[in-house]
Amino acid sequence: MADVVYYDRELECMSRPQLETHQLGKLRDQLHRVYEKSPLYRRKLDGAGIKPDDIQSMEDMHRLPFTEKKELQQSQLENPPWGDFGCITPEEAIRVFQTSGTTGEPVKIMLNRKDWFENFYQQFMHYRCGYGLTEKDILFVPFNYGLFIAWWGFQAAMEQAGLMIIPGGGQRTKDRLRSMIDWGATVVCGTPSYLLAMAETAAEMGIDLAGSPIRKLVAAGEPGAGIPATRQALEKSWGAELFDDIGATECGNFGHECIRHKGTHIVEGLFIAEIVDPVTLEPLPDGVLGEMVLTNLSSESSPLIRYRMRDLVKFDRGVCECGRTNLRLDGGVLGRTDDMFHFAGVNIYPSQIQEILHCIDALSLEYRLVVPRMGSGRHMKIVVEPAQADTKADQLEQACEELAEIVQTRIKVTPDIEAVEGGSLPRFEGKGKRVIRED
Ligand SMILES: [Zn+2]
Structure with a gap:
């Protein structure tokens, strides 16, 4: 079994009371920073009647107001282009990114020199050590030069850490596959x-990925690495070990899996993670599905305090087999509160459908969910495609019936299933949009 490598053993393995003392000190520094430099946070804290020095314990933290993405969007709408939530001027920034815009107006984020070169580096060194990457590794990074943060930070940090980077942007999938093998x-x-x-x-190209030197996959951008069936399919087809990698443009890079694969660790030395009920906003115990709330303790450019991530997760604060005490998300990010939809009296997450598709060999893993208007009387429709070009019609029909049955049993709704030609559903390089709501 491979040896566990830590980036900052003390911070990753300290007891919870020690960790909370460390977090509280950093939180108080951040509160002073935002109160002094961010007009939006000064308004929020004044509105809540809180001064930075009022926060004396982690318990006091619950008095701080949450921050929501729509506040950042509104701030930039009223004070274009950067809004008034950040703590730096454009002159101090060296990098800018914007969120993908899947939930409304994209939010623009500036990073200063310290955030880009030091804080991002530190965050991603936790990832590098967690994944067991070394200077001998050669990293293939397929993404395009653009505003979306994608792999920018990971690539920049791994470069500083001495790994070789193969820039895989600006290529079609077939060329990318040839490059990663050739290089x-x-x-x-x-x-x-x-x-x-x-x-x-x-x-299709006859490339034997499992027989190639590719030994690790780093998956980010959408839930999936945490879905056991998706993980299995990826690890089998690539013959490689899969690592979950999570971060957000607004908030930084806060989560990585370790080589023991027992959930996704939060980098708690640099972030405070809370879990709340998405409706009541009350704190939830470990092991219960809820929404993650994050506070970035090291950002200088735009620290966010109690930021509602909209990610659905379960916390596990038990000590990991790797020795880290930093908490783990059980199964990674399990869904998005934004993706969740209510239909026929139940809450449905698209990841549930994905999980079921993995159990049916004759269907590919791509799907669309068409959700009719409430009260229309129509069924929810699942559009699927055969796994292989030569799948026979009766096999496909049987697979569709099987899917309908499993959805009915597990999710308690009766779906219509439509099979389309193999490969005709769109594939996504970035975040996939698989739910279509009808008017
Ligand atoms: Zn671990």
Whole structure:
């Protein structure tokens, strides 16, 4: 079994009371910073009747107001282009990114020199050590030069850490596959859906990924790495070990899996993570599904305090087999509160459908969910495609019936199933949009 490597053993393995003392000190520094430099936070704290020095314990933290993405959007709408939530001027910034815009107006984020070169580096060194990457690794990074943060930070930090980077942007999937084989990549990054799509293309091209030097996959951008069936499909088709990698443009890079694969660790030395009920906003115990709330303790450019992530997670504060005490998300990010939809009296997460598709060999893993208007009387529709070009009509029909049955049993709704031609559903390089709501 490979040895566990830590980036900052003390911070990763300290007892919870010690960790909370460390976090409280950093939180108080951040509160002073935002109160002094961020007009939005000064308004929020004044509105709540709180001064930075009022926060004397982690318990006091619950008095602080939450921050929501719509506040950042509104702030930039009223004070274009950067808004008034950040703590630096454009002159101090050296990098800018914007969120993907899947939930409303994209939010623009500036980073200063310290955030880009030091804080991002530190955050990603936790990832590098967690994944067991070394200077001998050759990293294939398929993403395009653009405003979306994607792999920018990971690539920049790994470069500083001495890994070789193969820039895989500006290529079609087939060319990317040839490049990673020709250049001897050992680690490949991608969203779970794009990694699956690449494996499908490799099989069509006759490339033996499992026999290649590629030994690790780093998956980010959407839930999937945490879904056991998706993980299994990825690890099998690539013959590689999969690591979950989570972060957010607004908030930084806060979570990585370790080589023991017992959930996704939060980098608690640099972030405070809380879990709340998405409706009542009351704190939830460990092991219960809820929404993650994050406070970035090291950002200088735009620290966010109690930021509602909209990610659905379960916390586990038990000591990991790797020795880290930093908490773990059980199964990674399990869904998005934004993706969740209410239909026929139940809450449905698209990841549940994905999980079921993995159990049916004759269907590919791509799907669309068409959700009719409430009260229309129509069923929810699941659009699927055969796994292989030569799947027979009766096999496909049987697979569709099986899918309908499992959905009915597990999710308690009766779906209509529509099968379309293999490969005709769109594949996504970035975040996939698989739910279509009808008017
Ligand atoms: Zn661990």
